[in-house]
Amino acid sequence: MLELFLYFGLLSLLAVGGVSSIMPEMQRIVVESRGWVNAAEFTQLFAISQAAPGPNVLICSLIGWKLAGISGALVALAGICGPAALLAWWIGGVWERFRDAPWRILVQRALQPVSIGFVIAGGYVIATPEGLDWRNALIAAASAATLYATRVSPLRILAAGGAAGWLLFR
Amino acid sequence: MTPTPPRSVREVFLGFLSIGARSFGGVLPWAHRVLVEERNWLARADFLDVLALCQFLPGPNIANMAVVLGRRWFGLPGAAAGFLGLMALPFVWVLALAALYADWAAQPGVRAVVSGIGIAGGGLFLGTALKLGVPLARKPAAVAIIAACFVAVGLLRISLLVVLPAAVVLALASARRRWV
Numbered sequence: 336m337l338e339l340f341l342y343f344g345l346l347s348l349l350a351v352g353g354v355s356s357i358m359p360e361m362q363r364i365v366v367e368s369r370g371w372v373n374a375a376e377f378t379q380l381f382a383i384s385q386a387a388p389g390p391n392v393l394i395c396s397l398i399g400w401k402l403a404g405i406s407g408a409l410v411a412l413a414g415i416c417g418p419a420a421l422l423a424w425w426i427g428g429v430w431e432r433f434r435d436a437p438w439r440i441l442v443q444r445a446l447q448p449v450s451i452g453f454v455i456a457g458g459y460v461i462a463t464p465e466g467l468d469w470r471n472a473l474i475a476a477a478s479a480a481t482l483y484a485t486r487v488s489p490l491r492i493l494a495a496g497g498a499a500g501w502l503l504f505r
Numbered sequence: 506m507t508p509t510p511p512r513s514v515r516e517v518f519l520g521f522l523s524i525g526a527r528s529f530g531g532v533l534p535w536a537h538r539v540l541v542e543e544r545n546w547l548a549r550a551d552f553l554d555v556l557a558l559c560q561f562l563p564g565p566n567i568a569n570m571a572v573v574l575g576r577r578w579f580g581l582p583g584a585a586a587g588f589l590g591l592m593a594l595p596f597v598w599v600l601a602l603a604a605l606y607a608d609w610a611a612q613p614g615v616r617a618v619v620s621g622i623g624i625a626g627g628g629l630f631l632g633t634a635l636k637l638g639v640p641l642a643r644k645p646a647a648v649a650i651i652a653a654c655f656v657a658v659g660l661l662r663i664s665l666l667v668v669l670p671a672a673v674v675l676a677l678a679s680a681r682r683r684w685v
Contacts, residue, residue: 348563349669350565351563354564355630356665359662360658360664363662378620378624379610380603381623382619382623383603384599385623385626385629386622387595387599387602388527389525389528389591389594389595390525390532390595392565393595393596396600397603400600405600412592415565416588418564419564419565419569420584422563422564423562423568424572424584426558427573427577428576430558434554441680442677442680443561445679445685446561446673447637447647448638448647448650448654448676448685449654449669449676450560451654452653452655453654453655454630455651456658457630458627458628458634459631460659461630463627471627474625475628476628477625478628478632480632482629493629494622495625496621496623497618497619497621498621500620501618504620504621
């Protein structure tokens with residue numbers, strides 16, 4: 336339980352650009368290094384956290400729940416949100432004070448490509464739980480293209496992904 | 506219309522509760538809808554400014570946003586109200602969904618559908634990255650940094666503990682030379 340809290344607390348401070356950017360690292364720790372869940376379970380927990388409304392950080396509470404029930408879920412959520420929330424509290428105050436400072440604008444510009452690269456890596460890892468093949472490439476590419484090029488609701492895109500899974504993976 | 510901030514901590518809680526309650530397929534669009542369009546607590550430009558900060562901070566973006574905005578409006582009670590409001594309902598629902606799923610997981614059909622949803626979710630990340638990345642596409646250094654981060658983390662699975670500091674140093678150096 337303590338281990339869970341500490342690992343997620345550490346991940347919390349690495350999650351620049353949101354939780355998506357630490358998905359590969361979380362997968363590495365949770366699946367490959369600690370063996371808390373297996374790779375297929377990890378993708379399914381991610382799918383549940385995507386299907387439910389709310390921040391996808393809730394995948395952490397699902398992993399905690401798998402390990403130790405409700406208390407595990409709460410501990411995991413506190414771990415992944417706590418340190419980042421404290422940092423946000425502190426930096427939020429500083430940010431309001433240095434609204435127009437040049438260093439602030441510089442840092443913001445620098446971090447943009449880094450966080451985009453991490454988001455792409457996160458999407459790739461989630462979409463290829465058992466390695467890249469034509470089926471997951473097709474679903475992920477169609478989903479990405481639809482989100483990018485149309486105004487179709489993400490909810491419908493996820494539903495279409497579910498339908499495609501039914502056709503391709505049964 | 507000039508934005509009017511929430512008048513009480515309770516309003517902050519209820520506002521973020523309504524974001525969390527409806528945030529199918531991603532929280533960000535709903536946060537914008539509630540904070541800017543429905544409740545008119547923030548101007549659009551102000552929303553973008555706070556979002557930029559929260560994307561650069563580690564942790565879930567909108568949860569950070571709840572903390573930063575809650576602090577601005579009502580200090581610690583506001584930050585706590587925003588954060589808990591945002592998380593409360595999604596936390597209950599995701600566990601309920603997972604509990605239901607445990608009973609059905611043995612069904613190959615259910616597994617297939619859930620796998621498909623998960624992969625499509627990964628695709629949504631890629632689509633979002635595409636949207637965010639378009640303004641940077643004309644800057645070769647930015648594209649190179651994006652590609653390097655993807656290869657290091659996504660394909661080679663190198664730990665973020667190594668990649669993040671290296672990427673930040675590289676990106677700051679590029680930003681100082683106005684390459685990104």
